[in-house]
Amino acid sequence: MRTICTIVVLVFCSASFFAQTPAVKISINNGVDTVDNDIAAVLHLWKKYLNSNPDSIYDNPYWSKDDKRRYNHFDLLRGTYFDPSIYAMMSYYKPTVLSVSEIEGGFRIRTLFSSHTDSGFAQPLCITEVVAAKEDGDYKLSNALSYNTKSWSKTNVGSITFIHPREHTFDRDLGERMSRFVDSLAMLWNIPVQPVEYYFADRLELVYKALGLDFYIGEGNHARPGGFADTHNRIVYAGGENEWYPHEFVHIYINPLFPNAHGYFLEGYATLLGGHRGKSLSWHLKRMNQYLHDHPDLNLNDLFSFWHMDFTTDPSKVFGGLLCKMAEEKGGLPAVKKLFSFGSSNDDFYRAIEEMFGVKREGLNDFLRSTIAKYAGK
Ligand SMILES: [Zn+2]
Structure with a gap:
């Protein structure tokens, strides 16, 4: 039987931290089965993480070791699309856990970050997805990206790994053109060519949904090309174009300089x-x-x-x-x-x-x- 309840939880790690920053309160949607032991553990983990200064890059104990090894800035949602970060806006756009869904090896947590108007209407900023899976017996968080793109195709050309939905037929000529562009940019600036992951799809929102932004303010409207360069992790996200998307690759190479x-x-x-x-x-x-x-x-x-x-x-x-x-x-x-x-x-x-x-x-x-x-x- 599912237990229906509303919980507003004040979670906090340490008194010293409390003195510096107000604790992040989290609302949990009535439909989430908070009595289930695994779901309760996953919710507890997510609350801990949101109160662990997620804007800072450090060896955060709530995030998976694999992601921390793989990415420089391990939480890919932290600085993608939102500037400076979703988490920097939590005092205004407050988190509500919408659902915790069982997936292979763990759970998927969907969270609405939203404010409201004076008349009570919702002002949503985004809906995020993160994954909680067991690591050495305890649940740890990880990015939804690798789960959501398990079935996507991957092709390496030069320094670029192109990752796209399986329905798309990879255009090798364009992939090689993109690779040559990167090589010539690096040569022009006399800097080394480095591996870059390039996620692309017909629409940018498909790529952002794969990343774990199930909704973001600004999504929709007429489909038009767009993208984002995560320079910290050397990942390009883009939609509406194809294997050729030079703009974001310029950011990847030049912005860090x-x-x-x-x-x-x-x-x-x-x-x-x-x-x-x-x-x-x-x-x-x-x-x-x-x-x-x-x-x-x-x-x-x-x-x-x-x-x-x-x-x-x-x-x-x-x-x-x-x-x-x-x-x-x-x-x-x-x-x-x-x-x-x-x-x-x-x-x-x-x-x-x-x-x-x-x-x-x-x-x-x-x-x-x-x-x-x-x-x-x-
Ligand atoms: Zn740009």
């Missing part, structure tokens, strides 16, 4: 070399040029207030891409490296434009509009 670079420049360089949403930088420059023509009152001196154009063209990638292209034309790779060196704040960004291109912030609107018009016409 410049941890303090401004995000617009890192996004811009990946777009310059690898396009965005399946289209080249010059395609997006033409769209941006038309948009700016249609919005003459938009003032780009305050560039970061224009952070959203539409769901196809992203200002950070277009402006960043344009500036990287101009730097490269001006001084080759050393100039691009210099662009990355100014720092990550918006003031650093404006300083970079002034020092690299001689344009003060109050002249940015005219400069960007005229330069985009020029490049869009090429």
Whole structure:
């Protein structure tokens, strides 16, 4: 018989930790059989983990040894998609365990991270899945990714392991093109080629569901290419394209070299070399040029207030891409490296434009509009 109850549990590891950070409270959905010994143990483990400072990278006792050996940042959900992390938002998006389901060798825990409006409607952020399986007699957590992709096909080409649903027929020509791109990028930057796992499917949400993001805010809408580079673990996730997805591979290789670079420049360089949403930088420059023509009152001196154009063209990638292209034309790779060196704040960004291109912030609107018009016409 299933026991129906609602539990709000306050779990905590140590008094000293409590003094620094409020404990994470967890709600458990009424339908979860909390009387079952195994399910109770799994829930207890998950609560312990959520209260064990999961944003920190250390030898967390609640996570499986295999994952800790395999990944630098062992919890793949921690920093994928959400910035900086799902767990950093738990004081607002509170966790509710939706279900604990038996699978081969353990259980799958599904958790809703959600807030609510003043009128009580749910404001969900995501639904995550993690696996709990026995290790040396005790349940330990692990990523759902390897469970969810057990039946997916794997093909190695050069340094890349391509992993995709079995229904997809691997395109070796495109795989080799992707591999050659990575080799040439590494040669250009004089850095070593390293193994990368590349998970891809027809739609990005299929890849995120495999990872363990059963729902995430922003999923759905019209299907369009998209991806994410987990630079810590050297994993690329992408959907809507195919074996060829250079943008995220640029991030995998270049971002770790410049941890303090401004995000617009890192996004811009990946777009310059690898396009965005399946289209080249010059395609997006033409769209941006038309948009700016249609919005003459938009003032780009305050560039970061224009952070959203539409769901196809992203200002950070277009402006960043344009500036990287101009730097490269001006001084080759050393100039691009210099662009990355100014720092990550918006003031650093404006300083970079002034020092690299001689344009003060109050002249940015005219400069960007005229330069985009020029490049869009090429
Ligand atoms: Zn990017």
